[in-house]
Amino acid sequence: MEALNGADLPLIDLSLFPSQNVDQNQLESHEFNELRKACQELGFFRVINHGIDSTLIQSVECRIRDMFALPAEIKNRAIFPIFNTGYGPSEVHEVTKDSTPENMCFPWDHLLPNSVEKISAKLWPQGNPAFCEELNAYKTQVRDLSHRILKLLVWSLGVDISSQSASELFEKSYGNLRMNYYDKSTEKEMISKAHTDISCLTILYQDDVGGLQIRTKEGKWMDSKPLPGSFVINIGDILQMWSNGRYxxxxxxxxxGKSNxxxxxxxxxxxxxxxxxxxCPEEMIDQEHPRSYKSVTKGDIVAYYKKVGPNLYTPLHFKLH
Known part of the structure; x- marks a missing residue:
């Protein structure tokens, strides 16, 4: 299927949004309308003026590239038996099949306490405190950004941020950080498995190489060109279900493909x-918008995901109608 050329993601300037409670006039502003439209139509948007230190981003990128440049026998020491934790080698298949890049996953502490330090110790037995310090700082800043964006999304849906249903979006949350690395030495084109994210939302940093494609409502693949200094945000399965399918x-x-x-x-x-x-919160349920999804736990979704894999559309399985 051909990709759409010349199209790109909606651009959201976070400096134009309030940081505290919003009133009805603000919710009806151009900025919130554009945010709602992006979440409803595409499910992806790009943020600028996000507040994360650009120097830190550049430094972390350099350290991660150095990490992936380590010999394979060293990286393999960081393979963990825990799901989505530590190192994952690349799997490159024929162009018609699904490929997986090299990856390194740093989960939040409830899955692996001090995950950055423990994974780092596998790679550098003598220690690499600068790597750990900067990566932990990045994790903290991007976590804070995820909370800020999620608050805007909750407000945009007309839900009181202090309600119990909204509060749990923050109180029972955590974050996983995954680094993906595509090696230019590969002789085959890599096409990763088309998938949705089962999480709530994703904050993506990508370098200037490009390659991200999003499937539109019409079923076409849309190219997203990198924009320096920005992050790509996408809605996950959980937020689609929590929002009753609004987002x-x-x-x-x-x-x-081949790149230098x-x-x-x-x-x-x-x-x-x-x-x-x-x-879905009760305030978003009415005659025009009946409840669309079963009430399930994150554990139910993980169990389903592990059973069928990422190639089946998770929200559809839990639909009521």
């Missing part, structure tokens, strides 16, 4: 503890 979790993939540069992306997933109940 869209879109399929996406990466297409990486390795491709690096860093994805932060805002996620939840297994006991978190995914249930």
């Amino acid at each position: 869209r979790s879109a399929e996406h993939r990466v297409v990486y 540069k390795n491709r690096l992306s860093m994805a932060y997933f805002h996620d939840f503890l297994d006991e978190f109940e995914i249930r």
Whole structure:
């Protein structure tokens, strides 16, 4: 299927949004209308003026590239038996099949306490305190950004941010950081598995190589060109279900062909503890918008995901109608 050329993601300037409670006039502003439209139609948007230190981003990128440049036998020491933790080698298949880039996953502490330090110790037995310090600082800043964006999304849906249903989006949440690395030495084109994210939302940093594609409502693949200094945000399955289908979790993939540069992306997933109940708030349910999804836990979604894999659309399985 051909990709759409010349199209790109809606641009959201976070400096134009309030940081505290909003009133009705603000909710009806151009900025909030554009945010709602992006979440409803595409499920992806790009943010600028996000507040994360650009110097820190550049330094972390350099350190992650150095990490992936380590010999394979050293990186393999960081393979963990825990799901989405530590190192994952690349799997490159024929162009018609799904490929997986090299990756390194740093989960939040409830899955692996001090994950950055423990994974780092596998790679550098003598220690690498600068790597740990900067990566932990980046994790903290991107976590704070995820909370800020999620608050805007909750407000945009007309839900009181102090309500119990909204509060649990923050109280029972955590974040996973995954680095993906595409090696230019590969002789085959890599097309990653088309998928949706089962998390709440994703904050993606990507370098200037490009390759991200999003499937539109019409079923076409849309190219997203990198924009320096920005992050790509996408709605995940959990937020689609929590919003009663108002916001869209879109399929996406990466297409990486021959290049003179390795491709690096860093994805932060805002996620939840297994006991978190995914249930649309009552204030978003009415005759025109009946409840669309079963009330399930994050653990139910993970169990389904592990059973069928990422190629089936998770929200559809839990639909009521």
